Amino acid sequence: MDKRYQPQLFEQKIYKEWEKKGLFTPKVDKKKKPFTILLPLPNASDPMHVGHVMFVIEDIMIRYHKMLGEPTLWLPGGDHAGIETQFVFEKKLAKKGKSRFDYDRKTLYRMIWKFVEKNRKLNMFQMKELGFALDWSRYHYSLEPKIVEQILATFKKLHDDNLIYRGERIVNYCTYCGTAFSDLEVDHVEKDDFLYYLDYESVQIATTRPETIFADVAVAVNPKDKRYKKLIGKEATIPLINKKVKIIADDLVEKEFGTGALKITPAHDALDFEIGQKHHLPLITCIEFFGKMINTIKEIDGLYPKQARKKTLELLERSGKLVKTEPLRHTIGICYRCKNIIEPLPTSQWYVKTKKLAEPVIDSVKSGDTKLFPPRFKKVYLDWMENIRDWNISRQIVWGPRIPAWYCLECNPEIRLTFISKRGKKVKGNYSGIFSKYSFKEIAGGLQELSAPVEAEYFLKDKGECPRCGGSDYLQETDTFDTWFLSGQWPLTTLGFDVKNPMKSSEDFFYFYPTSVLDTLWDILFFWVGRMMILGFYLANKTPFELIHLHAKVVDERGQKMSKSKGNVANPSKIVEKYGADALRMALVYGIAPASNIALSEKKIEAMRNFTNKLWNASRFILMNLESSNFKLQTSKQLLKVKSLKNKDDQQILAGLEKLVEEVDKNLKKYRFGQALEKIYQFFWHQFCDDYLEKVKERRAEALPVLLEVLVTCLKLLHPFAPFVTEAIYQTFKVKLKKHSLFKADYLMVSVWPQKDSG
RNA sequence: GGGUUUGUAGCUCAGUUGGUUAGAGCGCACGGUUCACAUCCGUGAGGUCACAGGUUCGAGUCCUGUCAAGCCCACCA
Numbered sequence: 001m002d003k004r005y006q007p008q009l010f011e012q013k014i015y016k017e018w019e020k021k022g023l024f025t026p027k028v029d030k031k032k033k034p035f036t037i038l039l040p041l042p043n044a045s046d047p048m049h050v051g052h053v054m055f056v057i058e059d060i061m062i063r064y065h066k067m068l069g070e071p072t073l074w075l076p077g078g079d080h081a082g083i084e085t086q087f088v089f090e091k092k093l094a095k096k097g098k099s100r101f102d103y104d105r106k107t108l109y110r111m112i113w114k115f116v117e118k119n120r121k122l123n124m125f126q127m128k129e130l131g132f133a134l135d136w137s138r139y140h141y142s143l144e145p146k147i148v149e150q151i152l153a154t155f156k157k158l159h160d161d162n163l164i165y166r167g168e169r170i171v172n173y174c175t176y177c178g179t180a181f182s183d184l185e186v187d188h189v190e191k192d193d194f195l196y197y198l199d200y201e202s203v204q205i206a207t208t209r210p211e212t213i214f215a216d217v218a219v220a221v222n223p224k225d226k227r228y229k230k231l232i233g234k235e236a237t238i239p240l241i242n243k244k245v246k247i248i249a250d251d252l253v254e255k256e257f258g259t260g261a262l263k264i265t266p267a268h269d270a271l272d273f274e275i276g277q278k279h280h281l282p283l284i285t286c287i288e289f290f291g292k293m294i295n296t297i298k299e300i301d302g303l304y305p306k307q308a309r310k311k312t313l314e315l316l317e318r319s320g321k322l323v324k325t326e327p328l329r330h331t332i333g334i335c336y337r338c339k340n341i342i343e344p345l346p347t348s349q350w351y352v353k354t355k356k357l358a359e360p361v362i363d364s365v366k367s368g369d370t371k372l373f374p375p376r377f378k379k380v381y382l383d384w385m386e387n388i389r390d391w392n393i394s395r396q397i398v399w400g401p402r403i404p405a406w407y408c409l410e411c412n413p414e415i416r417l418t419f420i421s422k423r424g425k426k427v428k429g430n431y432s433g434i435f436s437k438y439s440f441k442e443i444a445g446g447l448q449e450l451s452a453p454v455e456a457e458y459f460l461k462d463k464g465e466c467p468r469c470g471g472s473d474y475l476q477e478t479d480t481f482d483t484w485f486l487s488g489q490w491p492l493t494t495l496g497f498d499v500k501n502p503m504k505s506s507e508d509f510f511y512f513y514p515t516s517v518l519d520t521l522w523d524i525l526f527f528w529v530g531r532m533m534i535l536g537f538y539l540a541n542k543t544p545f546e547l548i549h550l551h552a553k554v555v556d557e558r559g560q561k562m563s564k565s566k567g568n569v570a571n572p573s574k575i576v577e578k579y580g581a582d583a584l585r586m587a588l589v590y591g592i593a594p595a596s597n598i599a600l601s602e603k604k605i606e607a608m609r610n611f612t613n614k615l616w617n618a619s620r621f622i623l624m625n626l627e628s629s630n631f632k633l634q635t636s637k638q639l640l641k642v643k644s645l646k647n648k649d650d651q652q653i654l655a656g657l658e659k660l661v662e663e664v665d666k667n668l669k670k671y672r673f674g675q676a677l678e679k680i681y682q683f684f685w686h687q688f689c690d691d692y693l694e695k696v697k698e699r700r701a702e703a704l705p706v707l708l709e710v711l712v713t714c715l716k717l718l719h720p721f722a723p724f725v726t727e728a729i730y731q732t733f734k735v736k737l738k739k740h741s742l743f744k745a746d747y748l749m750v751s752v753w754p755q756k757d758s759g
Numbered sequence: 760g761g762g763u764u765u766g767u768a769g770c771u772c773a774g775u776u777g778g779u780u781a782g783a784g785c786g787c788a789c790g791g792u793u794c795a796c797a798u799c800c801g802u803g804a805g806g807u808c809a810c811a812g813g814u815u816c817g818a819g820u821c822c823u824g825u826c827a828a829g830c831c832c833a834c835c836a
Contacts, residue, residue, distance in 0.1 A: 004798070188833095195836085207836060257835055264836095271834040330835075380762070380831070387832090522831090591773050591783065596764085597829090599771055603785050610798040621795035670775070678773070678783070690800075 001623060001732060005616035007580025010728040015128055018727075023749055024135045026071040028511055034073060035065035036515040038491055038545075039127075039134060040528070041077035041142065044120045045085035048127070050570040050600060051521070051554045056585045056721075057673060058519045059132050063720035064668055066133070067753035073512055075494055076127065076134040078120045080143045082483040083185075086399040087177060087337045089115055100178070104420050104446045105398045105478065112399050126573060131581050131723045133749070138508075140494045142486045148401050151486050153499035154539065155404060156460060163353045168454035170266075170273040171392060173345040174335040175291030179396040180349055182482065183389065184527055186333040186342050193330060195258060197323040198316065200236040203228065203247060204323060206258025208330065209268070210316060211308040213238050214296040215286035216245055218264040220275055223249035225260050238263075239321035240297060240312070250275050267346050283346055291343060305343075348454040350394040350403055350479065358385045360537040361530070370533065370543045373671055374595050377522065377550055384526050391531075393482045396449065400480035405458040408466035408474040409440070412456045415475075420446035440473040450478045488531030491515055491544035499539060518545040521553060522595065549671060550595050554588065575605060582722035583609035589721060590681065592674040611681060612725040615718070618689050619729045622707045626736065629701040647699075650706045653692045656683060657710050661754045664717050677721050684714050708733075712742045713754045723749065 018024065026034060037058050042048055058074060066072040089112050090100055100108055120141065127134060140147060158164045171180040196210050203219055219236045221228035228247070235244045245264075252275055253262045266276030267285045276283065288294050293301055293308045299315065300308050316322040333342035362385050364370045365378060372378045394403060407415055413432035421427050422442055427434065434443075452458070458477070459467050466474050492499075495513050496506025514536075518529060529548055536544035555561055556570075575584045586608040592598050660683045667676035688710055696703040712730075719726040730748035737743050745751035 001795090003796075005796095205836090209836080252834075254835055262836055269834085269836070271836070274834070376763070383762075383832080525831095591771090593773070596772090601771070601785080604771075606798075607784055610796095613796065613798050617796035617799090619795085624795070667775080672775070674773070675775075682783075689795090693795085694800090 001616070001620040003617075003620075005580075005613045005725055005728075007582065007612070007724060008577075011129070011131070011576075011581055011724045014724055014727050014731075015131060018133070018747065018749060019128075019136065021747070023747060024074070024133050025137050026073045026135065028507075029071050030511070032069075032071055034071040034512055034516075035062070036073045036075070036512045037062060037517050037519065038494065038515055039074060039076045039132075040518075040520045040524075041079040041487060041490065042123050042127075043081035043084050044078045044116045044123065044141075045081050045088045046119060047122050048572060050572050050575075050588075052126075053130060053572050053584060053588055054521070054551050054554060054598075055127075055132060055519075056130065056588055057549075057551050058517070059130075059585075059723075060589070060668075060673055060720040061517060061519075062133050063723060063749065064753070066749070067716065067719070067751060069752065073138070074132070074134050075138050075140070076124070076132075076136060077140045077490065077494060078123060078142065079483065079487055080116060080141070080400060082395055082397060082400040082480060083177065083179065083181075083337060084483070085112060085116060086397045089399070100398070101426070101448070103448075105448055108398050129573060129576050129581060130585065133723070138494070142483075142490075143401070147486070147493045150493045150497070150499050151481070151489055152401065152404050154489060154535065155481075155485075157499060157539075158352060159460060163357070165351050165353065166348055166454055166456075166458075167351050167390075168346055168348045170270045170344045171347050171349055172333060172342045173289065173347065174338065174340060175287075175289060175343050176338050176340040177335060177397075178289070180347060180392060180394070181335065181342070182392050185336050187336045187339075188331045189334055190329060191332050193328050193332075195326045195328040196313065196316075197259065197326070198239060198263075199321045199323050200238065200261075200263070202234055202236050203231055203261045204259045205236075205261045205263045207263055208328060209265075209305075209309070210322075211293065211300070211305055211312045212265045212268045212286055213263065213312070214241060214293075214300070215265045215267050215284040216243075216263045217266060217276065217281045217284060218245045218279065219247045220250045220253050220262045220264050221247065221260060222251055222253040222255045224251070225253075225255045227260060239319060240315055248275075248279055250278065268344055270344050273344070273346065285346065287343055287345065289345065289347075305341075348452065348456075349392045350405075350477075352391040352393055354388045354391050354534065357534045357538050358388045360541075361385055361533045361543075364533070364537070364543050370546065370548065372548045373550065377525065377548070377595075381525060381530075381548075384530065388530075391482075393485045394477075394479035395482055396478070397480055398478075400483065401486070403477040403479050403481060405460055405477045406466075406474045407450070407452050407456055407458050407477070408469060408471055409435070410471045410473055411466060411468050412452060414453050415456060416451040417443060417447070418449040419443050420448065422446070444475060447475065447478065450475055452477070484527055484531045487528060488535045489539070491518075491532055491536060492539055497540060502540065513540065514543050515545045517547045517549050519549040519551055522550040523553070525550065552592065552595050552598050554600050555597050556600065570600065579605050579609040580612060580724065582612050582725050586611065586677060586721055589673050590677050594671055594674075611685065612722060614685055614689060615715075615722075615725055616729065618684070618693065619711060619732070621693065622704075622711055623733065623736070625700045625707070626704060629704065647702075649692060649695050650703065653688065653706065653710060656687050657713055661713065661717065668720075673721075677718075680714065680717050680721070684718075688714070708740075708742060715748060716751060716754050719748050719751075 039055060042052055062072055062074045093099055172186045173180050193208055195206050195208055197204055197206050200219060205219055216238050231247045232249045234247050236247050237244050252271060264272045264275055264281065266273045266281055267283050268287060286293055286295050287305060291304055293303050300311055303311060313322060334340060335342055362382060365382055372381060409415060409431045415431050417431055418428045421438065465472055491513060495509040497509045498505045520529060532544050572584065583605050587600060587605040588598055590608060660679060663679050664676045715726040715730055727748045734743040
């Protein structure tokens with residue numbers, strides 16, 4: 001053995017061997033209950049970052065259960081990650097001076113596909129690099145045909161069950177990304193802004209968005225507000241355009257805020273939209289989808305809202321309608337991806353009715369059929385489920401499967417189309433306005449986007465003709481599915497569930513579903529876990545997992561979240577290269593409490609690297625003694641039964657070992673991985689090396705059985721945390737002690753977990 | 760506004776159901792090259808466990824309040 005442990009010499013070699021021997025693939029034994037975890041599928045848009053290394057917690061559980069002799073499956077996958085990926089790709093395009101608008105959707109899709117394939121392979125390599133005991137023979141990708149086929153069937157089923165509808169309402173629209181977002185995808189930030197008091201003649205209103213006055217359709221006051229009682233039903237006048245609107249009463253209006261009178265702009269504010277619906281007010285738009293002003297006045301039209309605000313204020317001031325300006329700190333919604341301000345806009349989107357679907361989920365969590373760890377998340381999870389809103393599943397991007405609905409253009413002439421013509425010219429307009437100039441083939445070939453009015457008729461099956469008029473000029477919806485619609489069915493699709501005919505699902509499904517543990521970052525508890533449960537119950541009538549285990553976020557030394565923009569993202573491959581995978585793995589686990597943030601520092605990784613070296617050298621010491629003594633290497637009969645040893649030190653260390661086994665076991669069962677590792681570290685380094693090993697130097701030969709017993713037991717306990725170095729040492733010993741009972745298993749990875757009474 | 764978590768050594772954090780002198784890693788001080796390891800070994804300094812009350816024979820650990828920080832949720836224009 002070398003003087004130092006050099007991970008580079010062993011890691012890849014050992015991983016390949018494990019893989020070759022099929023150790024990652026569970027042996028299905030119907031008499032035994034399997035232990036199953038689905039890997040939270042990494043986004044194929046990006047290489048993995050250090051946060052992903054937290055999957056090591058899953059690896060620890062998997063390896064532990066494998067050593068307990070359970071059929072153990074850890075199923076890997078890759079996610080096409082719709083918006084995320086398209087966003088990353090568009091940034092790449094931008095560097096080349098291009099944008100998504102330069103390509104028709106087929107071309108763009110193909111380009112992204114190619115880009116993603118590269119990253120998918122990189123992701124797989126990185127997971128192997130970290131030693132993850134994933135069953136690669138069951139790997140799935142969210143865009144593979146079988147998976148997509150299933151999720152389309154789910155859409156159909158939801159539709160047949162009347163749980164899908166199209167709705168026109170205010171959505172969170174990012175004019176930069178060009179798509180709507182669900183409420184979950186909107187970040188909120190505090191911003192110092194101003195509150196402007198405007199003179200509407202009969203009444204004064206206060207607003208932060210003076211540029212939207214052109215789309216006002218009413219002014220609302222609280223019915224209990226004495227100041228305005230007399231004005232209800234009267235009129236107010238919008239400045240600059242001198243338009244008269246009604247003053248209405250609604251208790252959603254806060255009396256205390258501003259003047260207590262609220263201008264109602266249903267097209268550009270969610271609250272206003274709600275009030276507008278209630279009072280049957282019209283919808284006037286003054287900001288279009290690319291973020292520019294329309295339907296205003298000639299000084300403003302065509303400007304972006306920011307400039308428009310400035311200009312509007314200027315004009316208001318000049319006309320004496322700007323009464324006063326107050327500073328105001330409030331929160332605004334921004335796009336979680338590009339950080340631009342979210343524009344609430346009215347659009348038609350596809351929704352899933354979620355209220356009913358959430359009921360069995362709530363029951364399951366309440367009754368404890370599905371548990372959460374740490375348990376404190378139960379409350380917030382239930383809270384979200386109980387107040388769930390309908391789920392907008394449509395996204396206006398190309399990257400992902402399109403919603404399987406078709407529109408006949410003849411039957412829906414008001415459909416708005418955007419496409420690139422044969423001559424490479426971008427064309428926009430309603431079908432009714434352009435059908436005479438462009439053939440259907442030309443439109444379909446260069447199609448970028450279509451936008452159908454909410455009342456448009458669609459059909460679900462691509463039959464070859466419109467079921468209504470029999471025509472063949474129809475186009476598929478260009479909206480794609482929200483990524484979570486696909487990954488929300490991950491436990492079902494990857495295990496071979498058959499949506500159309502559940503009884504015909506694959507054997508894997510019946511054996512492994514529900515899975516044992518779902519471990520993930522709490523960031524996506526609602527995004528992902530919530531949807532998986534909803535769809536799991538809806539389709540399979542069972543929870544997808546028995547336990548939801550939430551792990552922590554990795555932050556830098558100063559407690560800052562790792563993000564690219566901060567430039568503090570650590571590259572796991574680089575760390576592995578420098579310190580070894582085991583060191584990185586242990587650095588993320590050692591001394592952490594469940595679901596609290598983890599500050600990763602280079603010092604800590606170094607400390608863990610030193611620990612792997614300590615293991616290595618203690619082993620080297622034992623091996624050297626083994627070789628220099630008269631120890632018969634090939635037989636186990638020569639060994640004394642460790643239990644019969646009389647020496648006090650021996651007894652003490654063995655008692656300590658027994659206690660350690662018990663404690664590690666207890667901690668692992670309670671998901672206290674940090675504690676478990678700390679216990680092993682302390683025992684091995686200080687009790688075993690510093691103390692016992694030093695003491696027995698004078699009677700090495702005699703102590704050999706004890707040394708071996710303690711070493712192998714520690715290797716086993718440590719294996720889930722540091723699989724490589726432990727396996728490397730085990731193999732080194734195995735070569736010398738082939739027949740020894742401690743080295744029966746071909747690989748430490750599949751050896752038997754230490755039992756309490758084994759000493 | 761509602762919810763939730765955290766506040767323990769210079770730094771990053773453990774401390775499981777309340778039980779003897781409160782722990783680790785890193786850092787710091789001093790001392791060690793002997794045949795496992797300088798990625799090492801030994802010795803040591805350093806904490807009124809945020810603050811104030813309470814329960815208890817006994818509290819870092821349970822309860823109440825205060826202060827501070829973080830996170831999540833929410834339609835304050």
